[in-house]
Amino acid sequence: MTLRVLYFARLRERFGVAEESLAFGGTTAADLIAELRARGGVWAEELAAGRAFRVAVNQDIVAFDAALPDGAEVAIFPPVTGG
Amino acid sequence: MKIRVQNERFDAGAEMAAMSQGRTDIGALASFVGLARDLNEGSGVQAITLEHYPGMTEKALAAVVEEAAARWALLDVTVIHRIGRLLPGDPIVLVAVASLHRGEAFAACEFIMDYLKTRAPFWKKEETPAGTRWVEARASDDAAAARWIKP
Numbered sequence: 001m002t003l004r005v006l007y008f009a010r011l012r013e014r015f016g017v018a019e020e021s022l023a024f025g026g027t028t029a030a031d032l033i034a035e036l037r038a039r040g041g042v043w044a045e046e047l048a049a050g051r052a053f054r055v056a057v058n059q060d061i062v063a064f065d066a067a068l069p070d071g072a073e074v075a076i077f078p079p080v081t082g083g
Numbered sequence: 084m085k086i087r088v089q090n091e092r093f094d095a096g097a098e099m100a101a102m103s104q105g106r107t108d109i110g111a112l113a114s115f116v117g118l119a120r121d122l123n124e125g126s127g128v129q130a131i132t133l134e135h136y137p138g139m140t141e142k143a144l145a146a147v148v149e150e151a152a153a154r155w156a157l158l159d160v161t162v163i164h165r166i167g168r169l170l171p172g173d174p175i176v177l178v179a180v181a182s183l184h185r186g187e188a189f190a191a192c193e194f195i196m197d198y199l200k201t202r203a204p205f206w207k208k209e210e211t212p213a214g215t216r217w218v219e220a221r222a223s224d225d226a227a228a229a230r231w232i233k234p
Contacts, residue, residue: 009134009217059143079219080220082175083176083203083205
């Protein structure tokens with residue numbers, strides 16, 4: 001399936017990318033994180049177990065075991081700090 | 084209900100006046116205004132820049148307001164959150180809640196702020212004398228939001 005993956009704030013800056021289209025062979029958000037982590041470097045560092053980040057699917061925050069629908073807009077970002 | 088995400092400065096007084104304009108059923112109007120501070124985590128802050136997730140931000144704010152309206156009898160709600168570069172003293176966020184009595188208005192206003200702080204996708208970056216830095220989320224904000232979870 002194909003996903004549209006967005007990054008925000010510190011993650012966008014560290015990865016040097018705001019958005020990408022990704023061919024994805026896995027099932028869940030956790031699978032996607034594992035795939036991105038396997039890129040190594042800042043990806044492995046920022047998405048390491050124990051680092052705080054959130055995943056939203058089609059603009060709703062989800063648990064890491066959530067299944068990703070084909071064509072989903074998936075966003076990965078640090079805990080929010082507005083207000 | 085009015086929910087807006089904007090670059091422009093807002094006028095809290097004018098927003099609240101608009102909520103009660105032409106109606107006589109509102110008994111309480113409670114509000115909160117968050118401002119950009121010149122000090123955070125022990126260092127001076129010259130400016131902050133607010134980034135957000137267009138689309139999800141509006142959706143998340145609407146969900147927070149809907150949840151408040153399900154918990155308390157509210158007559159009107161206004162939420163305005165700014166994005167872009169702000170200077171110390173600039174208003175960042177306005178939450179105003181109209182209801183029959185003060186209890187609902189105070190509670191819902193605080194609830195909306197607590198949930199906004201932990202659910203709406205905004206991120207602050209500070210400019211300090213030592214360079215720029217992303218603001219880290221605080222555990223105290225999670226604790227504030229957790230107070231509202233019903234047993």
